[in-house]
Amino acid sequence: MATETTPMAENSPGKDDEVLTDIRSKAALVVISLGADRASQIYKYLNEQDIEDLTYEVAKLGRTTNSQVESTLDEFYKLCLTHKMMTDGGLDYARNVLEKAFGESTARNLLEKVSKTLQSKPFNFFMKGDPQALLSLLQNERPQVIALIMAYMDPQQAAQILENLSDEKRIAVVEGMANMDRVSPEAIAIVEEEMKRKFATIITSEDNMSLGGIDYVADMMNNIDRSTERKIFDQLSKSNPELAQDIRDKMFVFENILDMDDRSVQRFVRDLEVKDIVYALKTASEEMKTIFFNNMSKRMADSVRGDMEVTSNIRLKEVEEAQQRIVNVIRNLEEQGEVIVKKGGDDDDIIL
Numbered sequence: 001m002a003t004e005t006t007p008m009a010e011n012s013p014g015k016d017d018e019v020l021t022d023i024r025s026k027a028a029l030v031v032i033s034l035g036a037d038r039a040s041q042i043y044k045y046l047n048e049q050d051i052e053d054l055t056y057e058v059a060k061l062g063r064t065t066n067s068q069v070e071s072t073l074d075e076f077y078k079l080c081l082t083h084k085m086m087t088d089g090g091l092d093y094a095r096n097v098l099e100k101a102f103g104e105s106t107a108r109n110l111l112e113k114v115s116k117t118l119q120s121k122p123f124n125f126f127m128k129g130d131p132q133a134l135l136s137l138l139q140n141e142r143p144q145v146i147a148l149i150m151a152y153m154d155p156q157q158a159a160q161i162l163e164n165l166s167d168e169k170r171i172a173v174v175e176g177m178a179n180m181d182r183v184s185p186e187a188i189a190i191v192e193e194e195m196k197r198k199f200a201t202i203i204t205s206e207d208n209m210s211l212g213g214i215d216y217v218a219d220m221m222n223n224i225d226r227s228t229e230r231k232i233f234d235q236l237s238k239s240n241p242e243l244a245q246d247i248r249d250k251m252f253v254f255e256n257i258l259d260m261d262d263r264s265v266q267r268f269v270r271d272l273e274v275k276d277i278v279y280a281l282k283t284a285s286e287e288m289k290t291i292f293f294n295n296m297s298k299r300m301a302d303s304v305r306g307d308m309e310v311t312s313n314i315r316l317k318e319v320e321e322a323q324q325r326i327v328n329v330i331r332n333l334e335e336q337g338e339v340i341v342k343k344g345g346d347d348d349d350i351i352l
Helices: 023-034 036-043 048-060 066-089 091-102 104-119 124-128 131-138 143-150 155-163 167-178 185-199 214-221 226-239 241-250 254-259 262-269 274-280 286-294 298-310 316-335
Strands: none
Touching: 023 036, 023 048, 023 066, 066 091, 066 104, 091 104, 131 143, 131 155, 143 155, 143 167, 143 185, 155 167, 155 214, 167 214, 167 226, 167 241, 214 241, 226 241, 226 316, 254 286, 254 316, 262 286, 262 316, 274 298, 274 316, 286 298
């Protein structure tokens, strides 16, 4: 009869030398080590099942030693470093740097682990593709195909592709991504087979992948220039007004400044260039101008008013670009927790 091994007590000799081997326990330990605020940022990128599984692992992890924490975080750091070097510089570059930093054996193990992760994602070729080169390949494809491939891109890269599509195809792609939920492995395989000779990649998937969705489209739209954003919403509001509103509700746009509290407005105004304020307010409503002027110093307000009086012949594109820069400042401050923003669909009361 096999002898049952009793878990080592916390104060038993050798406890500090134990290393976690279960990947789920390691993930839980990384999340705990990050702290609640940073961990919540990771949770935003997980699906419901992953969140449930990870939360369960965190809850059952129990006590850990300094040695376990250090070894797990060291492995996590090395894997992140390897992933970045492989995606930014390629396999040969990553191998060269890792071998010099950690030795040949460690470098080989890291590269094997990260290679499996990278190869498991369909259309991985697009992650490093130049937007213009990708556009030339994608612009003649069916909107459904473009939507599927773009759903695997990061929002910034997808935004660059979307900006350059024809107006008609752009709307169809946005609708396709927004309505996308779970895609079967068979559907992915069909698209991959069709694109094989163009992109030299065939990657199969065992499980359905959660792709696209309203949140993804809103994130992508937040990275599109104001002119393109306006065109998309003008057309989408006619063809699918409910979807247009759903996307707006997930976004933060220049007009949402009207819903911000005075303290938050005062905070982001301090980081703005006077020229951007002047340009952005050229086409703004009186209510918007009042919010800006009421939340800046008298000296700044006088400077903005004076510049607005003498500034003329501004193109609409310049106005929209200035508004977009202001929105970007606000989004960055929101990520740092320094301002509170209310998006189109937010209706929760904030208790201070």
